[in-house]
Amino acid sequence: MRVKTIPRFLFALFFWLSIPCLLVAQTPPTPALLLGAAWYPEQWPEARWDADLALMEQAGIHVVRVGEFAWSSMEPAEGKFDLDWLQRAVRMAAKHHISVVLGTPSAAPPAWLTQKYPETLLIDEHGKRAVHGNRQQFSFTNPRYREFCRIISEEMARRLAAEPNVIGWQLDNEVSAISYDDYTRGQFQQWLHAKYKTLDSLNQHWTTSYWSQTYSDWSQIPIPVGGNNPGLMLEWMRFVSATWKDYLANEYRAIRKYASEKQPICTNTMGLFDGFDHYVVEEGLDIAAWDNYVGQGHLKDAGIGFVHDVTRGFKQKNFWVIETQPGMVNWATVNNMLNKGEVRAMAWQDVAHGADMVSYWQWRSAQNGQEEYHGTLVGADGTPVPLYAEVKKIGAEFEKASPVLARTSPHSEIAMLHDYDSGWAIDWQKHNQNYEHDKVDQNFYKALRELTQTMDVVRPAAKRWCPWP
C-alpha cells in the first residue's frame, strides 16, 4: 500500500501555506481524495433529491453516506423491507458522479422492534432500561438484536452491493453504549471462564484475597459499576472490546456475503473515546474511519493531528474522515462558528495525516430532531449556507490534487506507543486528579512532531511497525 515517492506531509505543508493549486486539473469520476457528505434522503421528498445531488456535484462532492439511521424507513414493520427508495437514491447519486458509502442502521432500532422485544434494549449502570427516541439504545450482547442486525445488513447488501457506485460500507454509528443486563453479565462470566479456565487462577491474578473478594463460583462475578477490583475492571473493558468486535463482525459477515473486497467496511469511531480498545475492534474491519469534530473553539494543530495519527494507527494505513464539522456543531457548551478558511484548513490537515476521504456531517439541516442546529452545507430551506462556497473550493482542490496524492500515505520514521489498558489503569487509580493521559500523550506528540514532521502512533503489540523493512 505504501508508496513513498511523495511524503504526504510535505505536500500538505504546501497547502497549509496556502498556495492554492499547483497540479494539472483532471477530474476522475471518483477522485482519490474523496470529498463527501452525510445525506439522509429518507428525510426529504424524493422530488427534492436531484436538486440536492446537483448542488453536491457542483461543490465537488463525490461521495455520500446514506442508510445510517434509516431502519424504520428500510424495514417499517418486522420482516417487511422497503429498499427501493434507497436504491433509487443510490442510482440518482450515480448520475451526479457521486459514490456511496452505505451505512447499516443498527445504531437506531425502530420502535416496533424494541417494543416487541424489550430485551433488546440496554440496561444502564443504574439498572434502568433505555427508551426509544435517541440512539444506541440496544444491548450490545443481545442475540435477538444481533439477528435483526444481520438480517437488515444482509438485505441491504443483497439489494445494493452490486450498484457500481457503492464504494464501501459503514457498520452502525459511533458504537459506545454498553449494557449491564443479566445476559451481558452471564456472557462476561463465560468469557472469563474461557480465559482463566479456573477460579483459582482468576482469584490469584486478581489478588481477590484482598477485601475478601475471592470468587467461589463464576456466577458471583459482577459487572463492575464504579470502582472495583482493578483486575475485574480491566477484564470488563477487554470483554467490552471483544463484544464490540463480535457485534460488528455479525454485520460484516452479512455484508461480505454480497459485497466484493473492493468495498471496504468500516465503522466510524470517535477520536480518543476510550470505551473500548480500538485496536481490538478494528482488527475485524477493513479501514479506519473517524468523526473529526473540533467542537467548541478552534482547530488545534497537534491536538487533532494526534487523533488523526492514532486513527491511522488502527489499521496502520490511510483512513477516512467520515464525518466532520461544516463550521459548527450543536452539542458543545458554546457552539462557535469556525473562522473563514478554517474548514478548508481542517480538510487539508485531514489529508496531510492520511485521510482519503473528508465527509461533512451533514449535508442539509433536518426540519426537526436532536441535531437540527448542527452546521450543514444547505439550510433547512434548501439553499446553500455561506460555508458551501468554501467547501466548493476544497472540492476543486481535491479534484486537482487527487492524481498526485493517489496511493500515497504519510511516511514516518518514529512512532509513539499507545495503549488502552494502560490508560484505563491510570484513570482508575489516579494519583493526581489533574493527570490526563491523553493530554500528556498529546504533549509528547507535539514536541516530537516538531522535530520529525510526521509520526506514527501504534499499539505496543504492533508487529510490522518499522519504517525500514
Next chain:
Amino acid sequence: MRVKTIPRFLFALFFWLSIPCLLVAQTPPTPALLLGAAWYPEQWPEARWDADLALMEQAGIHVVRVGEFAWSSMEPAEGKFDLDWLQRAVRMAAKHHISVVLGTPSAAPPAWLTQKYPETLLIDEHGKRAVHGNRQQFSFTNPRYREFCRIISEEMARRLAAEPNVIGWQLDNEVSAISYDDYTRGQFQQWLHAKYKTLDSLNQHWTTSYWSQTYSDWSQIPIPVGGNNPGLMLEWMRFVSATWKDYLANEYRAIRKYASEKQPICTNTMGLFDGFDHYVVEEGLDIAAWDNYVGQGHLKDAGIGFVHDVTRGFKQKNFWVIETQPGMVNWATVNNMLNKGEVRAMAWQDVAHGADMVSYWQWRSAQNGQEEYHGTLVGADGTPVPLYAEVKKIGAEFEKASPVLARTSPHSEIAMLHDYDSGWAIDWQKHNQNYEHDKVDQNFYKALRELTQTMDVVRPAAKRWCPWP
C-alpha cells in the same frame, strides 16, 4: 375592571420616594389593598388563636390564607371530616376584621391516603415512587387522587363558602411536580392521538424519519426524560400544561358549586418557573397570584418588576402577591436578612405593578418542619419579631391608600410578548450555555421600562392587548 384615572405607577413612585402618607385615613373592614399572612391554626392550640389574630389586626393585616397543607387535620381518616376547627378559625378571624382565603390542601396528601392508594404517588424521572413527608408527592394525572381532591375541596366549600369573610380560594400550592408513571404515559399518548389524529401526521410533524424514530403504534411513544425529539418534548410540555389546567379545574368545579363569583379562585405560582405554560393553566382560574421571594441578596427593581408584569399578564388584570418574604427565606444558599425598609419597598413595588394583596409567608414560626427557620412576623415563642413593626407601618399605609387605589391598575402603552414554547425550545438546543432567555427578557424589559414607566407582558396569542380600544 380598568379604571384609568390614576396610573398606578405614578402613585407607587410617590411611595418609592418615601413620602410616607398623603391620604386622609379611613379604614374599611376589607381595604382594597389587602395586607395578609399565611396562618396555620392547625399547628397551634386553639387557645392561642385569638392572641395571634389580635396581633394581626394591630398590624393592619386584613386577610389570612388558611387550610393549605391541613388535609390530615381536615380529613384525619378516609371519609371522616373535621372542619369544625377551621370554621371556628375563620369566624374568629372575622371578629378581628380579617378576611380569609381558603387554600385546598391537595399539595400534601395525608399518610393514610398514599399508604392505602400508593398509585396516587408520583413516579419520578428515575422511576422511583415518591414517599411521604414532603409535598407535591402525588401523581398529577391519577384519577383516584383527583377524586380525593374533589371531595375535600367540595367539603370545604360546602362548609365554609358561605362564611361572609371568605373572600377567595387558592387551589393547591405551587403545582410543579410531574409524574412519569405508566398511567400518565397512557394519558399523554391519548392526548397526542386526539391532537394528531393519525401517526402519519405525528411522524411528519416531528420528522421522525430522523434517527429511525418513526412510531407505528401510539403506545410506543415515551415520556421524554433528558433529551429527545424536540417535537415530542414540546408536546409533552403542552400535555403537562393541559394536565395542570385539568387538575385544577377539578377543584375549581368542586368549590364553585358552593362559592359565589365574589370569591375569586386562584393558584399560587412561582414567578418565572417554566414547568408548564402559565397562560394555559391560568385560563381556568379567576385571578393570578404569585409567591414573591427575593431569596438570596436584595430586591432588584427590574428583576422582580418583570415577574410582576409577567404575572399580571396571565389574566391581564391585577393580581395577588399571596406569599412574600418577611425579611428572609430559609432555602437560599445564604439566607440573608433584607435591609430595614426593604420589605416595605417590596410591598409598594407589588402594589405599583398591580398587586391587590401582599401576604406574608408565614405569620409565625412553626415549632418544627422543613421551614422552621423561614422569616415570619411572630417567633416560635409567640412574640413579634423586629420586622413586625415595619409590617405594621405598611398596614397603616395600605389602609390609608386603599380608597384612592381601589379599582385602579397599571396603564401600559407598550407590551412585551412572552412565550413558554419558545423558551423551552431555546433551552433544549442552546447554542451557548450561558444564554438565559429570562435574563435576556429582563434586560429588554429593563431598558424599555426606563423609557416607558410601565409595561405589559403578554402571551403572543393575547387577543385584547392594546391600550387603545
Next chain:
Amino acid sequence: MRVKTIPRFLFALFFWLSIPCLLVAQTPPTPALLLGAAWYPEQWPEARWDADLALMEQAGIHVVRVGEFAWSSMEPAEGKFDLDWLQRAVRMAAKHHISVVLGTPSAAPPAWLTQKYPETLLIDEHGKRAVHGNRQQFSFTNPRYREFCRIISEEMARRLAAEPNVIGWQLDNEVSAISYDDYTRGQFQQWLHAKYKTLDSLNQHWTTSYWSQTYSDWSQIPIPVGGNNPGLMLEWMRFVSATWKDYLANEYRAIRKYASEKQPICTNTMGLFDGFDHYVVEEGLDIAAWDNYVGQGHLKDAGIGFVHDVTRGFKQKNFWVIETQPGMVNWATVNNMLNKGEVRAMAWQDVAHGADMVSYWQWRSAQNGQEEYHGTLVGADGTPVPLYAEVKKIGAEFEKASPVLARTSPHSEIAMLHDYDSGWAIDWQKHNQNYEHDKVDQNFYKALRELTQTMDVVRPAAKRWCPWP
C-alpha cells in the same frame, strides 16, 4: 487510669522541638507506646511471612493488626472454617516480639454469603442493592448477617483469644454504610414505637400537622431520604447510632466469651465522620481507636489535634491510632507525599494527644486491589520504601520513651462540648451554605488550645468531666 505526674503535652512538646532521645533505653517485649502496622498475611505466601516480621521487628514495630477483611480466607465456604493459617501467623509474630490486634472480618462478607443470602446486602438510598467487590456491602440490621458475624467472631476468639501475644480486638472496619431496606424500615418503626409509645406523642413532638405529615399508623413512617421533617431525620440518625451500637455488641459478646478483659475491644472510626453518634456507639466498647489520615496536603496542628481530642473524649481516656498514613494515601484528589520527618511529627502528635498505639496502614503494597497505590513501608516487591527508615527511627524513640510515658495521659483543665445531634440539625437547615460546624469547632479549639496547651472535647452529657474531683 489517669496519672497526672507528667502532663503528656509537655513531653510531646519536647519531641516536637526535635530533641531526639533523652531517656535511658530499655525495650520491653510490649512497650507502652506501641508502633504497629496492618498486616494481611492472607495476601502473601506463608514462606514470606518470616521475612516481613523480621523487617517489622527491626523497625521497632511491636503490634500488627490482622484478620480484618480475611473472611473468605477464614471461612472459604459456609460453616467451613480455616483459622490454622491465622494461628500460625499470630504465633510467628510472637517469635518476633510482635503483639496482635485481631480484626473481625465483617466489613467484607465473602461472595458465597451474599450470593446465597442476598437479603444480607444493603439497599442504598436509591433503592439499589449493593454488589460484591467492595466493602461495607451488608445491611446493618439484617439478622442473618448478624448471625454470620457472630459465628466467625466467636470462632476467631475460640481459636485465638488464648494466644499470649493477642492484646486486643478490632470489630469490623470503619462502620458507616447504612441500608434503606424494608426490614431496616420496620426496625426503625419499632424503635420509634418503643420510644414514643403513642403516635399522638410522636405527631406532637414532630409537629406533623405541618405539611399534613400526621402519622396514623407506625408503618407509614418512612426512612428519610434527602430532606424531610427534622424530627424524623434526627430520630433516624439516633436509630442508626443505636443500630451500630447493637451491631458491634453482637461481635463484642461473641469475642468476650473467650477473650479476657486484658484484651480491649475497639472499632476503628473515621475522625469527624458524623454518620452516627460516636458517643453512643463507643459506650459498648473498651477503647477508642481511629484512622488518622492527612489525605491531601500536610499535617495541620489544630485540625488533627482537635480530632485526636474528640476521639480521646469518646471514652475519656487514651486511645489508639490504629491506622495512619505512611507518607501518602491513594484516595485524595492529589495524593502528595508527606515531607521528610512529617510522619514522625504525626506519630509524636498522636502520642501527645493520648495515643498509646500508632499503627501504619499498611505494611506492604498489595499486588492488586482498590488500594494498591496507597503508601506502605514495604513495596509490592518486598523491599522497604524510603519511609521505612523514618519509621524505624520512631520505633527506637517509642521504645525509649515508653517507660516514662506508660500510664500517663493528657491532663486538661478545660473542655469543649461536642454534640452530634446539634451538628446534624445545623447541617439540615443551614442559614449559610458556607457554615461548616466542624471548622467552627476547630477554630474555637485552636484559639483555646493556644491559651491552655491541652483540652478535652466531651459530649454534653459527660458526667465525670471535671479536672477537679
